[in-house]
């Protein structure tokens with residue numbers, strides 16, 4: 134009896150071996166980690182069916198380790214009808230056959246331990262697929278055991294219960310027999326919203342996270358959290374002037390179906406479960422201001438450890454004053470800052486900020502920015518090699534349903550989800566079969582193998598800056614001290630930790646600039662700067678009275 138208990142205890146401990154809680158100074162691992170988002174359809178195709186898979190990811194962990202990545206967030210790889218490419222989950226505790234098997238996932242988690250790469254899964258909390266057994270049961274009658282697991286209502290005046298619209302176009306309500314009631318879907322009709330006011334739903338969803346933590350998953354990225362709760366009164370949302378969206382629908386202020394306070398208390402309870410397993414929660418947290426962002430950290434930092442700062446992604450031009458302003462906001466958050474430049478829903482950095490002729494320099498400069506800020510960066514696959522959007526040219530080619538509906542104003546998100554470019558082989562080495570989404574046209578130049586050989590590539594710059602960040606306490610922990618705040622062209626700051634000071638200088642303009650710094654005014658001693666990393670040719674040491682910068686150049690130096 135005793136022995137079997139011990140055995141069970143041992144088995145559960147080894148199965149859920151979680152990363153170390155904190156380093157010697159008490160910093161949890163995720164504060165010093167570089168995260169990397171993988172869109173599993175597009176990363177690496179091991180069985181050559183044109184779609185990426187888990188074994189493909191596994192085969193590239195050594196590359197990610199080489200680059201300096203500490204954790205990968207894998208976009209949904211659960212069984213799914215793929216209406217929203219996996220964000221419509223029909224079973225939270227399995228792997229879609231397209232991506233492999235549970236055994237492949239276990240193997241990936243195991244390889245991750247060897248390569249010191251933690252695995253973060255994507256938890257779609259707001260909705261399931263309409264093919265999930267929960268929904269099928271819920272839809273079967275008005276009085277089945279799961280009848281109240283989704284948001285069902287009778288219609289009003291011959292139409293839906295209210296004026297709420299789906300963010301993917303049209304009414305957010307769909308009538309279904311045999312219930313002859315409407316169900317609510319903030320996203321596609323194939324993505325019915327769960328009813329988080331039902332404690333049975335909360336329990337089932339929390340148990341999903343436990344199930345994965347026990348398998349060795351280190352945390353979750355939580356999808357679309359701000360849509361978790363709806364006001365039960367179902368009041369109409371007020372129209373936002375006469376604004377129309379890309380689908381031609383009236384735009385509303387979504388005050389009754391988004392960002393309800395109940396979401397925070399539910400997330401705090403989810404955090405308690407995470408804490409049992411020493412896991413990390415990252416949030417897809419679209420916020421308007423720092424007050425809203427702070428709310429996601431929780432009143433006593435008891436909610437999400439890493440709510441994403443999307444305000445940063447809304448800066449759509451290379452501008453020192455704009456970045457300076459947003460960095461100051463984000464650096465003032467109550468918890469640990471998070472830096473995101475793009476993801477599978479947002480245009481790639483390379484063309485969002487590129488001007489057509491200096492794109493490589495700009496890509497390096499931005500890497501120099503978000504790898505040297507205080508906080509955790511979350512990269513998007515391919516960013517490190519300068520991948521660009523490859524948007525569909527004709528509506529017939531669009532796969533993302535929002536692009537089909539919104540064309541040409543909204544071309545959808547296929548363009549930022551193209552296959553990873555590994556080498557100069559056919560299909561960029563992603564697959565020998567025709568990829569599900571066409572490879573970007575410039576892969577022969579922008580790919581891992583070619584860039585690994587070129588010391589001046591975007592890839593080697595990323596690797597260098599990541600390595601520097603990880604070995605430099607000032608970059609990991611130092612205070613952020615803005616410098617020369619009136620400069621419209623050059624963004625500069627110190628990262629200051631104990632007696633170490635690292636100077637970061639980023640030329641956000643297309644002209645050469647000479648800058649100087651008066652650090653004494655900031656209480657920092659030192660007259661010269663010893664180069665740590667520079668994206669152009671520069672002397673090994675400069676004086677703080679005169680540092681020359683090339684257009685869009687990034688310069689990182691130790692103050693001495």
Ligand code: GLC
Nearest residue numbers: 217220257320356357477478
């Ligand atoms: C999130 C995902 C997006 C998805 C949506 C619905 O915004 O990032 O890709 O379409 O949620 O799940």
Ligand code: CA
Nearest residue numbers: 326360361362
């Ligand atoms: Ca909801």
